[in-house]
Amino acid sequence: MPTPGISSGSARRPRTTARKSLPGLLAVLVAALVGVTVAPGAASAADRDGGCDSGEFCYYYNSDQEGSVSDFTDSQDDYGATQPSCYEFKGEGNGQGVCVKNNAASVWNRTSRTVRVYFNSNFAGTSQDFAPGAKGNLNATLKNNNASHELLGTGGPTGCSTDGTNSTPPSTILVYRVGLGRVDRVDFKTYVKNVLPNEWVTSWPDASLKAGAVAVRSYAWYWALHSTRKTSGGQCYDVRDDTADQVYRPSTAQTSTSSAVDSTWSTRMTRNGNILQAHYCSTTTACGAWVAGDWMSQYGSRDLANAGSTYQTILRHYYDDVALS
Template identity: 70%
Template structure:
C-alpha cells in the first residue's frame, strides 16, 4: 500500500470512527487567528484597516497568511473597535500600516498569487485601486521566496513554504509552511483533545508535510509541481480552519524536529489500532491512542516515542 493510500485511509477511518461515536470533527467556534492578534497595531505587526487612511477596525498580523478564509467565525477578521469589526479581512481591507521590519506584499489572490502591492517597513498607505477590497493574502518578504518547483528546506531546516494542490480548485498554491500546518492539524486531530495529544499531532502533521516538501515529484495533469494534496490523499488542508488550541500545539512544538537516522520522519498516522492494524508497528501513530495516552498523563514526546521506533526529537 502506498504512503498516499495510507494517508487517505487515516482520514477515512478517522471520519468513520467519529461518526459512529457521535463526535464531530469540527473546529470550535473561535477565530482562526493566534492569541496575539488583538486588534491593536503593535510594533512588529502588519495591519489592515477596514477604511482608507488607516481608519476603522484593525486586523493585525505577525507573519504571512496565504488565505484569510471567508466564513465567520473561522476566518481572520477585523478585531479592533470601529467600522468593520468582526468582518472577515478577505476582500474587505482599504488601507494598511506595516509596523514590521520587513517589506510586506499584499496579493489579489490567495496563495500569494495575482496582482500585488508592496509596503516597505514602517509604511502606511491605502491599497491601490486593484487591491482595495480585493485582498486575499499577504507575505512577509524577509528574503526572495522560492519559485517554481523548488523548496528551501533541508533535513535540519524547515521549509518556508509548501506547494499544495487545491484539488477542487484545480490549482497549486504556494502556502507558508507554518500556515499550512496550522490549517491541517484541526482537520486531522480533534481540537478539544488534551494538549499533549495535539502536540503529538502537530509534530506528525509537520513531519509529514516537511518530508514531502523535500521529496515530492508530483505534478498535476497540467504539469505543475506540487508537494501535497489538500485532501485525504495527503493531509486535509482547509484555509481558515485553525483554532486557538491547535495553534498553541503547533507553536509549542515548532522548534522541534522528528528524525530517524538523521532524516525527517515521514510520519504516518491513523485513527485506531483496529483501523490500521495491518501497518508496520513502529511506523505509525494512532490518533485516538494519542488522546488516551495524553489523558493518562503522558507527554507528547513520550507519545511519539511510544508509536514511532528509533526516532530522535531535537530542539
C-alpha cells in the first residue's frame, strides 16, 4: 500500500498492511515503486480558520487573548517548528503566519473538556490545565514554550477498557509501540491523523485520501472494540504501530491527510450494524490474503478518484454490503 513508513520522515513506498506482515512482498514493492517524500509535523486541518469558534481550543500570539489566533478542534502532539509544515497562527493580527510552537502567550478553551498545554512535544514535560470555557495566560514556564496540547477525557477509559461502541468511536486507542516496548493510550483522532500519511500517498486525490481515512479509522475502531491481545509483558493493546496493523508515527500528520480525516470523521462504515474491519492493500494482487469485497486497493482508490469517483463510491466499490452513515 502506498506508503510507508519504514521510519518517520523516510520515503513513502507502497506496501501491504492491515494485519498482514509480508516482508518478502514489501521488499519487492520497495525495490519496484517510487517513493514520495513527505515532511513531518503537519500543518493545519481544513476547519482551522483563525477564528476561535465554539468547540475549539485557541492559542493567541499575545497575552490576554490578543494578536493572531491559532484554533484546534482536537489534541495535537507536535505543532512542527518551521514553515511551511508547522501549525501556524492563522487569524489576523500580530503574529499571523508564525509557527505556534513556542510562540503562544494566552489561550481560550472553548471545548467541553479540560485542555492541558505541555512544555514538550508528545504530551510531555511541565504542563498547565485550562478548564472548559476558560481564558488565561500561559504561565511563566509555558509562555512562548508550548509544544503540545491534549484534550483530557472526562472519566474516560483506563486499563484495557474502551468507551467505544459500534455507534460511537472510542475516545482513545491502545497502541503497542513495538520498537519502544510499551503501550501508549493515544487520542483516537490523533492516532488516525498520524497513520493516514504513513499508509496513503499524501499527494493523491482528495477522494482517495478520504476513502483511506475512513478505512484507517474503521480498521482501528474495529480492533478497539474487539482486541484481546497482550504484549509478552502482559500489557493489553488494540493495534501495533507497524505493518502488522497500521503504521503509526507520532508527529507525521500532514495537511492533506488531516483534512481528509476531519472531513470524514462523522462517517461510520458498518456491515450488518457492526463497524467493518476494513482491510486494504497496495493492489488487488499484492496481498495473498485478499478477499474481494473485504479489501480495498490503495492504487485503485487513487485511479477511481482520478476518474471522478467520490470517496463513498470508492468505498462501496471495494467493500461489499456496507452502510455509510
